[in-house]
Amino acid sequence: MTRNIGLMKDTFGESPLIHAVKESNFELIDFILSQGGNINTKDTKGYTALMIGCMSGNRKVVQNLVNKKADLSIENKQGHTASVLSAMKGHNKLIKFLQQSGDKTPKHKLMSASLFYLARKGRVSKIQSILDSKEFKKGLVNINFCNEKKWSPLIVASQNGKTDVVKLLLKYSKNENENENEEETNNKIVNLNLASSLKTTALMHASRSGNHEIIKLLLNHKVDINAQDIRGYSSLHYATNAETVIALKDGGIDVTLQDTQGRTAKEFWDNEELKKLL
Template identity: 90%
Template sequence: MTRNIGLMKDTFGESPLIHAVKESNFELIDFILSQGGNINTKDTKGFTALMIGCMNGNQKIVLELVNKKADLSIENKQGYTAAMLSAMKGHNKLIKFLQQSGDKTPKHKLMSASLFYLARKGRVSKIQSILDSKEFKKGLVNINFSNEKKWTPLIVASQNGKLDVVKLLLKYSKNENEEENNNKIVNLNFASSLKTTALMHASRSGNHEIVKVLLNHKVDINAQDIRGYSSLHYAKNAETVVALKDGGIDVTLKDTQDRTAKQFWDNEELKKLL
């Protein structure tokens, strides 16, 4: 290898250093850096080796990269720092270490990122604590903070069956006199990178109680994702189908292959419900 090793990237934009971090290969990490590899090299999404180490919760790798002067302030294409990505994964020890090493990520950004982790884990009281904070009341904390897939706390809670979290977040849904882009207002119909919504995620996970709660808050029941799937296409159980049907979903919606939900399903018992 030559000293150009830091410039080498594969078809996914990943450098040897990023591969080495993903594999926790300390020997290769040391070799790459000794050959002049760029410790702050990014992949196509703007992720550095340090960011990946933080997301994976690999304390040894993060320690080594920080000791070798990895830049803590770099942001990926979403504008997230390594500390924010640590917060998204609930790696609080890494956040503290990064801060002790000079990270200056503002508190409200870390709070926004942590909402994603807390929603996935169902930590209602901790979420409430953030929503009661002065940072949230000032509009600094973003209740619709999203990850790389554009999943928000509401989406991830709906996907993982965290009913109490969903109920809490829905208390912050839009009032008539509030702006839609307000950081303090839950976007009920926020679409992921695949155009899936919280209702779709609740439906495909079989979380019919969450489906009912979302429908009571006037979500877009007929939304479709990039494949044309509606929440009805995603339905996994009878309770969800009944809830969607009673909620007024359009049963004639077709996916990109011209199939209604009834035509799409393999489950004969569900077909009998339509």
């Protein structure tokens, strides 16, 4: 059994090594590798043990794997290296360690990933520093960088109620840059209607988090108010309070939109007070 330990995987494509890394089990990590386990094996999403360790921020695990010659340059299915994944989580000390260990991930990729972390945390000044950088001005830094769920900095800021971050990012929308002769998918232009893997938009996330101020900001920048996600939910379906419903209604949302089960927002809600607003 131990001879094939490097080939074993569970239904999620995770090897014993990846499980050992998740549990920070150094003894098991050493045992698996001593029995021929492949240190660079990937799960179904393209993640290696090193990537998992970096995302968790576990310095000891990462050092252990790097010392055992884990490949620093491997990319997951999204094209992200262990360093990029560290940047997404704000693990700057790990990034420095990986660079000292030979990682060659380009600076602009790390900056793009950092935007996601900083947007989630509401670090406006640090985001501005990146957007003022020469790397951003050259179009190397991607303002629409996405995580595995295809959440962009605008989506994650909207979800977490980071109003000041949303205000800043919206300065880089197409509306605010009419003279820019660039596509909406350009790295320097915020894609207001970028949808996640579940087809949710920044407006839907703002609605779900109940932040009517962010909703108003987004609506002032011509987002698709009637977009629907994979379940057919509109931003109105996601509304959780009266202010949100009123903001969406005033913005002109189609109250007749139905989800995949044929329910309008009014039929979907359990809240009787919200129903009275439509």
